[in-house]
Amino acid sequence: MTLPEYNFAYLDEQTKRMIRRAILKGIAIPGYQVPFASREMPMPYGWGTGGVQVTAAILGPDDVLKVIDQGADDTTNAVSIRAFFAKTANVATTTKTADATVIQTRHRIPEAPLSAGQVIVYQVPIPEPLRFLEPRETETRVMHGLEEYGLIHVKLYEDIAQHGHIATTYAYPVKVEDRYVMDPSPIPKFDNPKMNGSPALQLFGAGREKRIYALPPFTHVVSLDFEDHPFQVQKFKQPCALCNATGVYLDEVVTDDRGGRMYVCSDTDHCETRRQDGHHGTGLPIAGQETVKEDAA
Amino acid sequence: MTSPILSVRDLERRYGDFIGCTDISFDVWPGEVVAIVGESGSGKTTLLNCISGRLERSSGSIQYHMRDGRFPDLADLSEAERRFLMRTDWGFVHQNPADGLRMRVSAGANVGERLMAIGDRHYGEIRDTATEWLGRVEIAGDRIDDKPVAFSGGMRQRLQIARNLVTRPRLIFMDEPTGGLDVSVQARVLDLLRGLVSDLGLAVVIVTHDLAVARLLSQRMIVMKNGRIVETGLTDRVLDDPHHPYTQLLVASILES
Numbered sequence: 319m320t321l322p323e324y325n326f327a328y329l330d331e332q333t334k335r336m337i338r339r340a341i342l343k344g345i346a347i348p349g350y351q352v353p354f355a356s357r358e359m360p361m362p363y364g365w366g367t368g369g370v371q372v373t374a375a376i377l378g379p380d381d382v383l384k385v386i387d388q389g390a391d392d393t394t395n396a397v398s399i400r401a402f403f404a405k406t407a408n409v410a411t412t413t414k415t416a417d418a419t420v421i422q423t424r425h426r427i428p429e430a431p432l433s434a435g436q437v438i439v440y441q442v443p444i445p446e447p448l449r450f451l452e453p454r455e456t457e458t459r460v461m462h463g464l465e466e467y468g469l470i471h472v473k474l475y476e477d478i479a480q481h482g483h484i485a486t487t488y489a490y491p492v493k494v495e496d497r498y499v500m501d502p503s504p505i506p507k508f509d510n511p512k513m514n515g516s517p518a519l520q521l522f523g524a525g526r527e528k529r530i531y532a533l534p535p536f537t538h539v540v541s542l543d544f545e546d547h548p549f550q551v552q553k554f555k556q557p558c559a560l561c562n563a564t565g566v567y568l569d570e571v572v573t574d575d576r577g578g579r580m581y582v583c584s585d586t587d588h589c590e591t592r593r594q595d596g597h598h599g600t601g602l603p604i605a606g607q608e609t610v611k612e613d614a615a
Numbered sequence: 616m617t618s619p620i621l622s623v624r625d626l627e628r629r630y631g632d633f634i635g636c637t638d639i640s641f642d643v644w645p646g647e648v649v650a651i652v653g654e655s656g657s658g659k660t661t662l663l664n665c666i667s668g669r670l671e672r673s674s675g676s677i678q679y680h681m682r683d684g685r686f687p688d689l690a691d692l693s694e695a696e697r698r699f700l701m702r703t704d705w706g707f708v709h710q711n712p713a714d715g716l717r718m719r720v721s722a723g724a725n726v727g728e729r730l731m732a733i734g735d736r737h738y739g740e741i742r743d744t745a746t747e748w749l750g751r752v753e754i755a756g757d758r759i760d761d762k763p764v765a766f767s768g769g770m771r772q773r774l775q776i777a778r779n780l781v782t783r784p785r786l787i788f789m790d791e792p793t794g795g796l797d798v799s800v801q802a803r804v805l806d807l808l809r810g811l812v813s814d815l816g817l818a819v820v821i822v823t824h825d826l827a828v829a830r831l832l833s834q835r836m837i838v839m840k841n842g843r844i845v846e847t848g849l850t851d852r853v854l855d856d857p858h859h860p861y862t863q864l865l866v867a868s869i870l871e872s
Contacts, residue, residue, distance in 0.1 A: 451717070464695045468702075468732025472717070475724045475731065478738055479760050544738040 327374040327407040333357055337375035337530070341521060344532035349494030350462070351445050356528040361402075365395060366424055367525030369441035370402070373422045376437060376521070377403065382410045384418035389426035389567070389584035396424075413587050425488075427509040429566050429588040432518035434535065440503040442524035445531065447491045447501040467499050470542060478547055487552065493540045500531065500539075507541065508551045508567045514539040558583045561592035562599040573602060618680055620645045620786055620818045621666065626675035628658075628665050635661035636842040639675070645785070648812060648819040650833035650850065652826060652865070658842035659822045660790055666820065667707055667788040668697055682785070702732050706779030710791040712771035715778070716763045722749060722774055723759040729782045748777040752807060769800035773807065780811065787812075789821040793828060805831055826869055830854055838862045 325331065333355075340354035359367040377383065383403050387395040391413040399422060400411045412418050415428040422439040432438060448458045451469045461469070470491050477485045490507035494500050502513060503522060513520060513533060520533040533539065543549040557564045559580040566588065568581040580602060583589035619642035628635035636658035643649050651659045664670035666677050668689055677689045682704065689697065701707070709715040716725055726745040727735075735741050746756050752773040763771050772792065779787060792808065793801040809832055812819055823829055829836055829850060836853045838846040838861065846859040857863045 451720075460694075460698075464698060466698065466732065468728060468730075468734075471731040471736070472720055472724045472728050475727055475738065475741065476720050479721055479723055479742075543736075545736050546739050 324406045326379070327377045327403065327409075328360075329357065329371065329374045333371075334375040337371055340530040341372065341375065341532060344521070344530050345519070345534045347498075348533055348537050349498030349500040349531060351529040351531045353528055354530050356525045359525065361398070363526040364443065366399060366422070366441035368523030368527075368530070369422050369424070369439050369525075370399060370523075371525060372439045372521050372523035372530060373399075373403065373420060374407075376439075377407050377409060377420060379407070379409065381419045382412050382417055384412050384415065384421045384587075385423075386421065386426060386428065386585075386587075387424045388569070389428070390586045392586060414591075415587055423505075425504055425506075426567070426584060427505060427512045429563075429583070429585040430591075431512075432516055434517040436518040438518055438520050440505070440520065440522045442501070442503040442522045442529070443526070444489075445501055445522065445524040445527050445529040447489075447499050462498060465497065467493075470499055471544070474542065474544065474547075478544070484543065484547055484549070490549075491542050493542060494533065495538050496540075499542070502539075506552065506567055507549075510539070510541045510549075511551065513537075554581065556581060557599060558589060558592075559599040559601060561589045561597045563588070563592055563597070578602075618686065619643055620680045621820070622676075622678040622686075623666055624676045624678075626662070626665060626677065627673045628661050628670065629673045634658075634842045636665070636839070638843055641837060641844070641847065643786070643818050643820060645680075645818050646816045647835060648817075648821060648833040649835045649837060650829035651820065651822045651837045651839060652824060652829050653839035654824065654865075657839040659824075659839055661842075662839070663788055663790055663820065663822045667705065668701065669707070679786075702729050703782045704784050704786065706784045706787040708772075708775055708779055708787065708789040708792045710794040712763070712768070712775045715775045716771060718763050721760045721762055722754065722766070725763065725774060725778050726781050729778065733782065744781060748781050749774075751780075751811070752777040753803075767800075769796055769804060772796060772804055776804075776808065776811070780815065780817075783815070784817070786818045786820070789819060789823075791823055791825075792821065793823075793825070801828075808832060826854060826865065838865065 336355055340352045344352045359370055361367060385396040385400040387393040403409055404411050415430040420437050424441045446458055448461060448469055451473055452458050474484050488506050489501055489504045490510055492500050492502055492510060515536050517535050519535055522531045541549040554568050558568060560582050563583055567584045569584040570579055571582055572579050621643040624640045626639040627637040639662060653659050665672045678686050679689055680686050723742060723745040726748050727741040730741050730744060746759060749756060749759060754770055754773060763774060793804050821832060833850045836850045837844055840861045846853060846862045854866055857866050
């Protein structure tokens with residue numbers, strides 16, 4: 319007797335078909351949250367069940383998969399999901415952004431620009447941008463339907479009133495094609511401009527909340543702001559300590575228990591590529607040395 | 616203007632076989648305050664919710680005079696138009712301020728919400744307008760970043776009034792606006808309301824069981840019992856010379872001091 323085998327990419331074909339229909343609808347109405355019959359996946363909610371289902375539905379035998387978690391290819395979540403699809407779909411995997419055809423991501427968009435033909439799949443915990451201001455799902459649906467988005471600015475107003483600037487740094491709300499307000503998943507607002515006009519197809523899957531939404535290539539995506547408090551991305555006062563890159567998103571790494579820390583690229587593939595190309599940073603800091611912090615503005 | 620701002624004809628609202636209110640016809644003219652009085656269960660709040668579009672009516676017509684001169688039945692407006700009306704041209708002051716305020720966002724954002732909803736995108740201007748309105752309802756400017764949960768009942772009610780008036784509405788609905796307040800705070804809120812209503816030339820439909828509130832604020836009065844209008848007229852006339860036996864009973868129930 320042989321053990322039962324998984325269908326290609328774990329999900330059965332009917333389920334994939336259902337998810338593809340939701341994806342197509344999402345692409346047809348950029349930024350609109352399409353409900354779908356989210357399945358139980360062999361991983362806990364919060365680990366990317368939505369993203370995994372979207373990836374499973376679009377994956378073909380010739381695809382090359384890259385999975386990142388906070389920009390890194392080597393964290394538990396990324397390694398597990400990559401291994402999951404290597405096993406259930408037998409697809410090629412990679413850590414190189416340029417080589418991948420499908421990139422599943424949690425919390426980051428790769429630093430290397432995406433190109434036409436690539437698909438990026440975001441894992442989304444809470445797809446509703448209005449949720450923390452308006453708890454009623456019936457009401458938020460009407461608000462999306464009637465384009466009543468004053469409330470989202472109430473949140474930004476509160477930020478400025480409390481902190482003097484828009485202090486939302488991740489899951490920063492965007493307006494898609496001048497119509498739907500969308501939560502871009504908890505990516506840092508640093509990555510928001512990368513969504514605008516991207517040649518890659520962007521898909522968003524929320525497993526627990528059972529929603530799929532999408533940005534087709536070259537979609538107009540604007541981060542919301544006030545006229546006198548325009549949208550700004552995080553800026554860093556120093557380059558990556560390993561590869562000396564500037565204009566990239568940096569992670570803080572604590573190196574000892576005496577205040578030592580270093581700032582390195584959160585996109586590990588980008589950092590490795592640069593180091594192979596011969597770039598070098600300052601390396602490990604001396605313990606206790608004063609380092610420059612992330613600029614709040 | 617020579618036509619009423621709101622015109623209600625043969626309005627009925629049923630809850631199954633039970634009558635919420637029936638056979639209701641009246642007009643509200645620009646700049647006048649109409650009080651709807653009656654005992655608990657007389658259908659006042661049902662009527663108010665029906666004419667403010669918060670509750671479906673069973674039959675009858677409610678026409679509203681729009682800013683552009685049209686005079687449509689509210690049921691003929693699209694939901695988008697109705698909701699737009701509710702947050703620009705209309706206001707609704709709840710008895711419990713927590714129903715009308717966002718308790719978890721600051722006072723300034725509460726006042727500014729309607730401005731942002733109609734497209735204001737300049738933080739400084741929104742904040743200036745909010746500060747001005749807080750001043751008008753006698754809330755100190757340095758409380759602008761405090762949340763309503765930190766406010767007293769009277770302050771919350773005044774904040775709710777500011778939040779409603781910031782878009783310069785033409786018609787305000789009030790459901791027992793002073794119901795939960797103690798007497799001295801009540802007096803202050805009423806005083807404030809009376810001033811704002813006459814300054815801004817607002818039309819107001821106010822539901823109250825307190826005849827003193829009606830006497831102080833309203834020019835005309837509608838007395839309800841068992842879901843029907845039993846008497847209408849100028850406030851002073853109804854209170855000083857009540858015709859219907861129920862109104863006579865109501866007036867006689869006021870404690871003489």
